[in-house]
Amino acid sequence: MAESDWDTVTVLRKKGPTAAQAKSKQAITAAQRRGEEVETTKKWAAGQNKQHLVTKNTAKLDRETEELHHERVSLEVGKVIQLGRQNKGLTQKDLATKINEKPQIIADYESGKAIPNNQVMGKIERAIGLKLRGKDIGLPLEAKPKKK
Numbered sequence: 001m002a003e004s005d006w007d008t009v010t011v012l013r014k015k016g017p018t019a020a021q022a023k024s025k026q027a028i029t030a031a032q033r034r035g036e037e038v039e040t041t042k043k044w045a046a047g048q049n050k051q052h053l054v055t056k057n058t059a060k061l062d063r064e065t066e067e068l069h070h071e072r073v074s075l076e077v078g079k080v081i082q083l084g085r086q087n088k089g090l091t092q093k094d095l096a097t098k099i100n101e102k103p104q105i106i107a108d109y110e111s112g113k114a115i116p117n118n119q120v121m122g123k124i125e126r127a128i129g130l131k132l133r134g135k136d137i138g139l140p141l142e143a144k145p146k147k148k
Contacts, residue, residue, distance in 0.1 A: 070115045078110045080138045084128030085110075099123035 031038050085095050096103040101120060108114035109124065125132050131139050
């Protein structure tokens with residue numbers, strides 16, 4: 001068997017650090033020691049489930065100058081939700097499951113701590129069959145004919 005003649009290989013450039021290595025605390029401090037520019041940014045609300053916290057009312061709250069608070073659900077509405085739910089024989093958890101919301105949201109609405117959200121209010125109205133918005137709060141919800 002004849003031996004192959006292997007050429008010598010010259011490495012011209014080494015690979016830079018991978019993304020994970022470049023982000024490590026060690027790599028950042030080393031770069032700072034060398035005097036290189038290092039840019040660090042903090043992600044806002046990263047990795048958190050902020051489904052119901054940011055609402056359309058935040059801009060309204062920002063414009064508010066006098067009293068810095070949102071309007072809350074009235075206790076009257078809370079009592080109507082509670083009575084309607086109990087008349088249907090539902091627990092807070094059952095009602096929450098029925099309208100695809102968390103049980104804590106139902107608890108907040110009943111205790112008057114929730115900031116009113118028309119989507120959630122509409123779902124609760126349909127589930128318990130009582131009006132929660134407008135001037136006839138507590139009256140039975142009339143089934144409107146569906147538009148064709």
